[in-house]
Amino acid sequence: MEYNIAVVNSSSFGQIFTEHWQELEKIGSVKRFMLPTDIDGKSLAEKLHGYNIIIASVTPFFNKEFFDNMDDLLLISRHGIGFNNVDIKAAKEHGVQVAIVPQHVERNSVAENELANLMALVRRVVPSSERERAGRYQDRAQFMGNEFSGKTFGVIGCGNIGSRVAELFSIFGGPVLVNDPDPHVSGEWLTNHNVEQVDLETLLKRCDYISLNASLNDGNYHLINSETIKNLKKGAYICNNARGALVEEKAISDAIESGQLSGYAADAMEVEPVPADHPFLKNDRVILTPHTSAYTYECLHGMGEKCVSDVRNIVAGKRPVRELTHTID
Structure with a gap:
């Protein structure tokens, strides 16, 4: 044949x-x-x-x-x-x-990239680096960030990759909350990594840093939207390396503008490639990467x-x- x-x-x-x-x-x-x-x-x-x-x-x-x-x-x-x-x-x-591809193949690569993007976002790595390249060393005081140690972390979708993100979050010593209607983790795993299962509203209200790792389905399309964002802890950060359509992008932009959300990092967008006029590309509180989480x-x-x-x-x-x-x- x-x-x-x-x-x-x-x-x-x-x-x-x-x-x-x-x-x-x-x-x-x-x-x-x-x-x-x-x-x-x-x-x-x-x-x-x-x-x-x-x-x-x-x-x-x-x-x-x-x-x-x-x-x-x-x-x-x-x-x-x-x-x-x-x-x-x-x-x-x-x-x-x-x-x-077997899930374990991408597990470390995607989870580590999620943490890298989130840390770059929180510590203002990209805009401060661009300012240094432009010879604007004197602007460095504009790029204040936050620490990760002792903060509260949230993971939405605790499967193969989400569970690894939770493990990485646990090294910072703060509580880790997960929201998943069907988490593929054992009770022993939850205890060993100081992880607590909670509902979505609780997670949004309590967490300083939130990672989206859910699979996309009819029940969670635009899961993070103008209504759910109202429950968000003021000043929180969100990172999305799962599926772009988990968030309503305009709601993200509005939340950053209002100060409800401090920043958003995404390796997945609802439309890819991202249109050149997308407002995220003009916002230094947003980090976008071109779906490269698996690129190790x-x-x-x-x-x-x-x-x-x-x-x-x-x-x-x-x-x-x-x-x-x-x-x-």
């Missing part, structure tokens, strides 16, 4: 670790596609006509319309975690296997290895490995 492999909207697969691309070329023809993030299903199927294996990034959305118009597709292997942009039911109806050598190597193994399994007539969510002990 002839295999045609499409790498869709991934700017990193096969770039740093070229051996992963070369391994796929041993199996079949390989081509990279960079398509509009909001491309409709039928147009997406037309663009990928003739390809029976797809390595997929976080966009575009492979919906029912896509599968209804896509013949002979065998596999979608996500170069990342989560099934947010794949209609799993439609894939199953059409006999298409869907696989993701260790993480990208593991992600690429998993995608290659998925393709090998399909070619060998085997099912790709699909890791189930596990409990953190």
Whole structure:
């Protein structure tokens, strides 16, 4: 059988670790596609006509319309975690296997980047560095920050990555609150890391620093909005390395302007790439990074290895490995 492999909207697969691309070329023809993030299903199927294996990034959305118009597709292997942009039911109806990178591969990389972005935000690293480059050393008193030691931390979404963020927060000695209707952590883990489970309102009212790590679903779209922000502790900071649509972006801007929110750091936005006229880009109380939380050598190597193994399994007539969510002990 002839295999045609499409790498869709991934700017990193096969770039740093070229051996992963070369391994796929041993199996079949390989081509990279960079398509509009909001491309409709039928147009997406037309663009990928003739390809029976797809390595997929976080966009575009492979919906029912896509599968209804896509013949002979065998596999979608996500170069990342989560099934947010794949209609799993439609894939199953059409006999298409869907696989993701095991959660542990991205755990440290994303959680550490979350902490790095948050610390840079709180200590005003980016604007103060820009002022130094501009020869404005005398402006340094404008860049006052806050300490992390002894503060109260909140994690919304305590799964694979959120639990690691909570562990990192715990090193500062303050209480760590988590909000998750179905946390994948044990009671022993909660005790060992001084973590308390609370409702969302309590978390927002008590926490100085808040990390968003929830998966996106119908129940938490714009979870942080103009109403929930009213419960926010005045002067708190929020960091979001999960999904951009967890927050209502205008509400974030308004809260920063009013002083209710001291700053916002995000590695994920509702629309990516971020439009050039987005108000976040003009606000030095906001740090944006271009969805690079997984961009460590260790993480990208593991992600690429998993995608290659998925393709090998399909070619060998085997099912790709699909890791189930596990409990953190």
